[in-house]
Amino acid sequence: MRFPETRPLTRALSRDTASLLHDLQPLLDFSGVLLAAYLGMLLYASFVPGAALAGVLADGTRAALAAAALAPFILCDRAIVAGAGRRDVAALLRCYATRFVLFAGVVACIGLASRALGNLPRPWLALWLVATLGITTLSRLMLAAALHLLERNGLLTETIAVVGSGPLAEGMVNELRRARGAHIRILGVFDDAVPAAGAVPAGTIDNLLELGQTQPIDWILLALPQDDAPRVAGVVHRLKALAVPVGVCPLAAGTPHAGADADTAVSAIVPRWIGTLLNLPLAALRAAWSRRASLECRLDRYDLARFTPVAARFGQRRFGYVVTPNADHLIRLHHDAAFRAHYADASYVLLDSRFLSHLLRLTRGIALPVCTGSDLTARLLSTVVQPDDRLVVIGGSDASAARLARRYGLRRLAHHNPPMGFVHDPVALEACLQFIEAHSPFRFCLLGVGAPQQELLAQRLKQRGIARGLAMCVGASVDYLTGSERRAPEWMQRAGMEWLFRLLRSPQRMGWRYLVRGPQLFALLLRTRFELREPAAPRPRRAAPARRTRPASPRPVARAGTHACRLGDSPAP
Secondary structure, rough: OOOOOOOOOOOOOOOHHHHHHHHHHHHHHHHHHHHHHHHHHHHHHHHHOOOOOOHHHHHHHHHHHHHHHHHHHHHOOOOHHHHHOOOHHHHHHHHHHHHHHHHHHHHHHHHHHHHHOOOOOOOHHHHHHHHHHHHHHHHHHHHHHHHHHHHHHOOOOOOEEEEOOOHHHHHHHHHHHHHHHHHHHEEEEEOOOOOOOOOOOOOOHHHHHHHHHHHOEEEEEOOOOOOHHHHHHHHHHHHHHHHOEEEOOOOOOOOOOOOOOHHHHHHOOHHHHHHHHHHHHHHHHHHHOOOOOOEHHHHHHHHHHHHHHHOOOOOOOOOEEOOOOOOOHHHHHOOOOOHHHHOOOOEEEOOOOHHOOOHHHHHEEEEOOOOOOHHHHHHHHHHHOOOOOOOEEOOHHHHHHHHHHHOOOOOOEEOOOOOEEEEEOOOOOOHHHHHHHHHOOOEEEEEOOOOOHHHHHHHHHHOOOOOOEEEEOOOOOHHHHHHHHHHOHHHHHOOOOOHHHHHHHHHHHHHHHHHHHOOHHHHOOOOOEEEEEOOOOOOOOOOOOOOEEEOOOOOOOOOOOOOOOOOOOOOOO
C-alpha cells in the first residue's frame, strides 16, 4: 500500500490568516498618514528654521486627520494577497502607485475646494506626501514579505483528504488542484472499496484514521454518492475520531458557486475590511451563544471518595489506566489528535482541575466532581496499598522513590526513570515498556513523566496486552508526596488557585504555560461539550441456588409378573 509523502508535525495556519493580514491595511494606512504628517513637520522645522510651526501644527493636524480617514477607502486593495503569493513585487507596486495617485488627487481636490490646504506651506505638503508614499509602500512590502514567508513554510497550505473513489473522487481532486493550486496539499484518496475506473484509493479509511493521529488534516471531503445516505452517515461517524471538519462533495464536481460574480462585484465596491468590522460583533455573539461543540469531553462522575474503592477493587487480572485532565490537557485535546486517542482508550477520566470546575460552575452552571491525581495517589498509598503489594513508579529520581518506599513501608516498589524525551527514542521507550511488563501484575503503576508522555505510555501498555493492573497518569504526585516539590497551600487548592502558586514559584518555567498558552482555554471552552459518565453499578453477587431435594416416593408394591424399581435402580436381571 503506497501512501502520500508526510510532512513535519506543524499545524497549518488557517487560510483566513492571509485575509486577516490584508485587513490590517486600513489600520496601517490610517496610522501611516498621521505618522507621515508628524515626520513632515519635523523635517520642515529642521529645513526651515524659524518657521511658524503653530499654524502648521493646527491646520496640518486637521488636514492629516481628514486624509487619514480617506486612506483606508482608497489605498486598500486585495491585490496584495495575490501578489504576495506570486511574489510579484512589480505588479504590487504598479497597482499601489495607481491607487496612491488617486488618493493624492482626491485629497488635493477636497483640500482646494474647502481651502483647507491654502494656509499650509508647500514644502510641508510635499514632505508629507513623500513620507506618506514611503511609509504606506513599506508597510505593503513588509506585509507581502510576511505572507510569502508563511506560504513558503507551508503554514498557509491546507491539507485535504478525500474519502471516496472512482470518477467522482478523481473529478474532485482535479477541481481542487485547478482552483486552489499551490495553496492546498492533497493527502490522498481513501476508501474501503476499489473502483472499476477512476481514482484508485491510496489506502482505506482505517489508514486515514492512522495518518490523522500523526499529522494535521484541515479538511476531509467526501466524494461519495449522496443517494447512499447510510454509507455517508457511517463514514462520517467513523471520521469523528479525528475531530476534523468534514465536507460533502456536490454531485457535479466543478460546478461554479452560484452568486460568485455578484460577491466579487460587491467586494470591488465595498472594501472587505468594512464587512469584517461589521461582522465582528455578530461573530462574537455567535461564538458566545452557539451550542455546537467541536470537542466532546467525557468525564467519569467520580470524586476522591467515590473513586478510591473503585481503584481498590480493580484487581490484577486485567489492565486499565486512569487519566486526570486539567486545563492544559483540555487545550491539548483540541489541538492534538494523538492525545485525544490516548484519552479515548482510558478506562477512567477524572477531572484534575478545581479551577476548571469552578469556572464551569460559574459560566455554565455545570457541577463537575474533582479527583486530583495528587490526592488520589496519597489516598491510595495511605489507605489501600499494603506493604507487600507490588507498586511500579515511572519517573522521578531514585532518591524520591526510596523516600516513598520508606514513608509508606513499601517492600515491593519497582522504580524506573526513563531519559528525557524517551518517547521519541524507540529503544528507551521499549525499555520502559518492558520494565513495567516485567513487574506485572502490579497493584498500581504510577506514571509520572508528564503529559503527553505518560498517556502515550499507558496506551501502549494497553495495546500490547501484557501488563496487568491499574496504571495512573499522575504527573508530579510522587514529587509532592516525597517533598521534592512543594504543593500549594490547601486553601489555594480549594479555591482553584494552585496554578498561581506554581507560577509564583517558577515564573520562568510556568510563565509560558499559564500566561501565553493558558488564556486560550476561555475560547476553547465555548467549543467544548462535557459529558458525565455515570459510574457502573457494582454487580450484585448472585446467591448460590438452593439445592433441590426430591421428595421420597413410596415404594410400589410388586405385583405378580412385574419388576418394581425406583428412579436410578436397575431392574433385576
